[in-house]
Amino acid sequence: MIKRLLFILLVAGAFSCTQKSAQTTDAPAVDSAKAADKTPFPDFGFMVANYHGPVFKLSQNYPEAVPTEPLPDFFKIDFKKDWHKYLEAVRTYCFEGNTGVDFKVEYNKVRGWYHMPWQHYGPKGREGFHGLTQEAPVKAFQLAPTQTIDTAGAIAVGFYNDVSAYTIGQVWKDHYSPDSLHSVAFKNGSVLFKLLFVTLPKSVAVQQAPFLVNGVWWDAFCAPNFKKPNNRFKTQVALIQMDIMVRDDRAPNGWIFGNFQYNGALNKTNKWENLAPLGISWGDDPNITTNASNPKPTVTIINHALVETVINPDTKELPPTHLGWNSRLNGPVDNPMSSCYSCHSTAEYPENSPLSPLFFPTQAERDKYPPGSPAWMRWFANLKCGQPFDKDSKSMDFSLQLSASIQYFNEWKATQAGLYASAYKPALEKPMLKPEVIMTTDTTHKRHTEYRAIIPAN
Numbered sequence: 407m408i409k410r411l412l413f414i415l416l417v418a419g420a421f422s423c424t425q426k427s428a429q430t431t432d433a434p435a436v437d438s439a440k441a442a443d444k445t446p447f448p449d450f451g452f453m454v455a456n457y458h459g460p461v462f463k464l465s466q467n468y469p470e471a472v473p474t475e476p477l478p479d480f481f482k483i484d485f486k487k488d489w490h491k492y493l494e495a496v497r498t499y500c501f502e503g504n505t506g507v508d509f510k511v512e513y514n515k516v517r518g519w520y521h522m523p524w525q526h527y528g529p530k531g532r533e534g535f536h537g538l539t540q541e542a543p544v545k546a547f548q549l550a551p552t553q554t555i556d557t558a559g560a561i562a563v564g565f566y567n568d569v570s571a572y573t574i575g576q577v578w579k580d581h582y583s584p585d586s587l588h589s590v591a592f593k594n595g596s597v598l599f600k601l602l603f604v605t606l607p608k609s610v611a612v613q614q615a616p617f618l619v620n621g622v623w624w625d626a627f628c629a630p631n632f633k634k635p636n637n638r639f640k641t642q643v644a645l646i647q648m649d650i651m652v653r654d655d656r657a658p659n660g661w662i663f664g665n666f667q668y669n670g671a672l673n674k675t676n677k678w679e680n681l682a683p684l685g686i687s688w689g690d691d692p693n694i695t696t697n698a699s700n701p702k703p704t705v706t707i708i709n710h711a712l713v714e715t716v717i718n719p720d721t722k723e724l725p726p727t728h729l730g731w732n733s734r735l736n737g738p739v740d741n742p743m744s745s746c747y748s749c750h751s752t753a754e755y756p757e758n759s760p761l762s763p764l765f766f767p768t769q770a771e772r773d774k775y776p777p778g779s780p781a782w783m784r785w786f787a788n789l790k791c792g793q794p795f796d797k798d799s800k801s802m803d804f805s806l807q808l809s810a811s812i813q814y815f816n817e818w819k820a821t822q823a824g825l826y827a828s829a830y831k832p833a834l835e836k837p838m839l840k841p842e843v844i845m846t847t848d849t850t851h852k853r854h855t856e857y858r859a860i861i862p863a864n
């Protein structure tokens with residue numbers, strides 16, 4: 407009896423993140439006295455001049471009630487044991503109705519998919535062909551021993567199913583006043599995925615990274631040279647990776663991460679299915695502290711000591727890849743010293759810590775976090791869903807686009823304050839926002855470090 411009670415308490419405790427979401431607390435939402443502003447969010451920030459073809463549409467009619475349809479069937483698959491089957495089932499769910507319409511989700515007849523607002527903002531913001539944002543650099547030899555080009559980058563677009571879009575809509579109820587005062591908690595059943603492309607020139611892409619053969623190529627208005635992020639033009643980019651995140655109450659910490667790598671040698675009729683399951687992870691193995699990484703892979707190094715990650719060992723299905731820190735899960739265009747779980751556990755507002763200790767702006771700061779040290783291991787600590795990384799921040803529940811959306815908005819609001827006040831709200835009753843922008847000198851890992859905390863001035 408006591409045992410059972412303990413079990414129930416434990417289970418309830420593990421998922422308290424579903425209880426204290428932004429929408430269920432008593433405290434008034436920001437600007438609750440005013441009618442919520444529903445001016446549509448911009449679709450994208452960058453596009454070729456005088457273009458008259460079809461453009462990216464931000465899917466932003468977020469559900470106003472928690473969707474009640476039954477969970478997809480993969481919520482019954484044992485994701486630890488039957489990880490391959492599980493990943494294929496999630497992939498099917500993400501593809502249904504989407505691959506036929508090139509992921510223009512407004513034409514999907516099977517189910518609703520949504521995008522995160524405010525990714526149009528800033529120099530890396532969304533482009534207008536497919537809604538892609540500029541992401542991380544791809545270093546020489548990161549993809550394959552033949553990859554000599556050192557200037558390529560990753561660009562990507564993320565999608566949210568209806569359950570997760572409900573939470574986005576709650577945070578962004580007022581389009582001019584997102585709720586950043588409460589920790590966020592995505593509901594069980596949330597499915598997020600992201601398609602990632604690489605900016606290698608089409609003429610040499612297959613020589614550089616042979617698994618890009620039979621590729622899926624998209625138009626993009628982006629900077630192919632990661633080192634010159636403002637030099638955008640219309641180019642083509644190759645599908646290389648797909649990421650998934652599933653909020654599943656069965657997972658020990660609430661979230662499951664999965665990754666697929668493109669392998670054109672599989673030569674599937676539907677090219678999108680050349681995205682082969684690379685691995686799955688439901689935790690960051692906080693007790694494994696050995697410093698190891700494989701930034702220029704010739705083989706995939708699988709670390710069998712990890713108990714919260716499974717990597718696909720099939721060398722026919724996948725080419726050699728680098729994975730993450732000490733072989734935790736990461737995709738080909740991710741940082742080999744990090745992991746999905748690690749980076750995403752820092753999703754919070756204000757963003758008081760970088761995605762990785764390697765991204766602190768100065769060498770002096772970085773030196774305080776030797777890989778594997780207790781200070782470093784804070785980034786591999788198995789935070790649970792809904793738990794903020796820093797105690798003075800609110801959790802954005804592992805969604806880095808959600809934390810970015812609020813940061814970008816507040817950055818814009820701070821710089822546009824006069825225009826904002828006169829154009830949209832006749833009287834500004836709330837205290838203005840005071841930007842505290844910490845500029846970084848690190849140009850390769852600028853991801854989020856350039857716009858740090860923007861804290862309301864009281």
Ligand code: HEC
Nearest residue numbers: 564598599649650664665736737744745746749805806807
């Ligand atoms: C170096 C840090 C880093 C690593 C490692 C990383 N991500 Fe992310 N991820 C980000 C950032 C930053 C964003 C938000 C901006 C964007 O979309 O690129 C993001 C966005 C996403 C999104 C869109 C949903 C959202 O709001 O966060 C998904 C899904 C995702 N990542 C999954 C993964 C998976 C799966 C892995 C591992 C295979 C992974 N990520 C590894 C930093 C990282």
